[in-house]
Amino acid sequence: MTGKLTVIVGPMYSGKTSELLSLIEIYTLGKKNYLVFKPAIDVRYSEEHIVSHTGLKAPAIRVSDSIELFEIFKEKQGSLDAVFIDEIHFFEADIIQVIEKIIYSGVNVFCVGLDMSYKHRPFITTAQIMGIADEVIKKKAVCHICGEYKAVVSYRKVEETDSEIDVGGMEKYIAVCRDCYSKLTGKFKQ
Numbered sequence: 342m343t344g345k346l347t348v349i350v351g352p353m354y355s356g357k358t359s360e361l362l363s364l365i366e367i368y369t370l371g372k373k374n375y376l377v378f379k380p381a382i383d384v385r386y387s388e389e390h391i392v393s394h395t396g397l398k399a400p401a402i403r404v405s406d407s408i409e410l411f412e413i414f415k416e417k418q419g420s421l422d423a424v425f426i427d428e429i430h431f432f433e434a435d436i437i438q439v440i441e442k443i444i445y446s447g448v449n450v451f452c453v454g455l456d457m458s459y460k461h462r463p464f465i466t467t468a469q470i471m472g473i474a475d476e477v478i479k480k481k482a483v484c485h486i487c488g489e490y491k492a493v494v495s496y497r498k499v500e501e502t503d504s505e506i507d508v509g510g511m512e513k514y515i516a517v518c519r520d521c522y523s524k525l526t527g528k529f530k531q
């Protein structure tokens with residue numbers, strides 16, 4: 342039987358990593374075999390764990406790219422029930438082929454990532470993986486400006502750069518609703 346692909350997306354602080362940690366706990370309690378991966382670029386809270394904004398964490402393997410991830414997967418293939426991947430938006434879009442190989446080998450895959458950059462543009466890798474997913478869970482956060490539970494965008498508080506990739510936390514980004522994003526950036530004004 343093939344595996345299932347679940348993708349958890351949303352802005353920063355929307356509980357994506359917390360949800361991934363809950364799923365990892367379910368697999369741990371069920372004595373299942375799994376691997377947890379994170380991109381090497383993400384050293385925000387820890388190099389060896391995935392860590393939520395509340396400080397909850399789980400050990401993870403840092404990989405530079407999808408090739409390294411697949412090499413590690415192949416070593417354990419046959420004994421695995423699931424693969425968990427945090428911060429999927431930091432990977433190149435070719436990770437989709439690796440994910441397909443994993444799910445068609447019978448292993449469930451859970452990916453977490455930002456669907457949109459602070460420039461309000463889709464992250465290509467996340468968008469493509471959402472396109473082939475069995476299940477997409479879209480989370481929202483509390484808007485850091487108006488306090489409504491309808492934040493779907495991440496807003497960059499510091500100067501914008503050309504790149505949409507820039508590791509950081511509350512010192513750089515907040516979660517905002519569309520109304521507040523439009524007011525803050527001047528974008529999408531009618």
Ligand SMILES: Nc1ncnc2c1ncn2[C@@H]1O[C@H](COP(=O)(O)OP(=O)(O)O)[C@@H](O)[C@H]1O
Nearest residue numbers: 353354355356357358359393394395482483516
């Ligand atoms: N604006 C916010 N809305 C919701 N949760 C927030 C907000 N700011 C901080 N948090 C905290 O962040 C936690 C979620 O963290 P985490 O799971 O790491 O989110 P994500 O992976 O989506 O960035 C929440 O449980 C809450 O304690």
Ligand SMILES: Cc1cn([C@H]2C[C@H](O)[C@@H](COP(=O)(O)O)O2)c(=O)[nH]c1=O
Nearest residue numbers: 352353354458459495505506507508509
């Ligand atoms: C909005 C936005 C964020 N990032 C970075 C910032 C963080 O290191 C991660 C997201 O972390 P979280 O687990 O969702 O809180 O991504 C980025 O590189 N580009 C962006 O546009």
Ligand SMILES: [Zn+2]
Nearest residue numbers: 484487518521
């Ligand atoms: Zn708002």
